[in-house]
Amino acid sequence: MERYLLHFKNEKYLPQNCRELAHRARDLVNDMDVSVRLARVATKFIEFDVAAEKKDLDPLLEKLSPIGEIDNVRHVVEEHIDKEKGITDGIFYFNNERFWECHEAFEGVWNQCYGREKELVQGIILVAVAFAHQQENEESIGIGMLHRALEKLGTSPSTYHSIDIDRIRKNVIDMQQSKKLTRFEI
Template sequence: MERYLLHFKNEKYLPQNCRDLARKGRDLVSDMNVSVRLARVATKFIEFDIAAEKEDLDTLVKRLSLIGDVDNVRHVVEEHITKDKGIEDGIFYYNNERFWECHEAFEGVWKQCYGREKELVQGIILVAVAFAHQQENEESIGIGMLSRALEKLGTSPSMYHSIDVDKIRKHVIEMQKANKLTRFEI
């Protein structure tokens, strides 16, 4: 089986609905050889993390479309891309609330880094993963990750490519004080 991230337009669901949506998704495909691992709820879409055979994908998407209109289907495979492309993709995914994909993109960057740069990228990854937990209605886990993210971001330079690291640090500190994850763009 292959792994896919399926995005459906969201008009009414909140992260608190993620487990019910995962169950509903499993019910809609219960007679198929697929695995609905989990659902994440973002402002504009619902993301299903799925394991399925490629030949079942069209039927799977059609059935899950009862939850919302399909927005995006992505086959999850380890990509070997340049550091610059990984950063560009990571920023795009982060700013579009596709936090798990942001994590994956920056993990590809992280694998190409050494020393202090590696830690900085890991800090960015941890912020993205914190928001992915929020989308799974696990905000307290996400908030708990902020200390580690801040530690990894450390006193790194204020800019990393086009990413304002000072802005990230500032938001992380504010979220820690408020004990609440608040989305921002990077």
């Protein structure tokens, strides 16, 4: 089976609905040989992490259509990505609340880094993963990750490519103090 991230347009669901949505999706496809691993709920979309054969993708999307209109399908494969492309993709995914994909893109960057740069990129990844946990209605886990993210961001330079690291640090500190994850763009 192949791994896919399916994004459906979201008009009414909150992260608190993620388990209900995962169960509903599983019920809708219970006669298919697919696995709905989990659901994440963002402001504009619902993301399902699924395992399916390529030939079953169209029927799968049809069966899940009562949940919402399909917005995006991404085949998740391990690939070597150019560092600059990984950074550009990671920023796009972060700013569009596609935090798991942001994590994946920056992991490709991280694999090409050394020393202090490697830790800085890991800090960005940890912030993205914290938000992915929020989308799974696990905000307390996400908040718990912020301390480690801040350690990794450390006293690194104020910018990394076009990313304002000082702004990320400030947002992480603010979220730690408020004990609430508040989305922002990088």
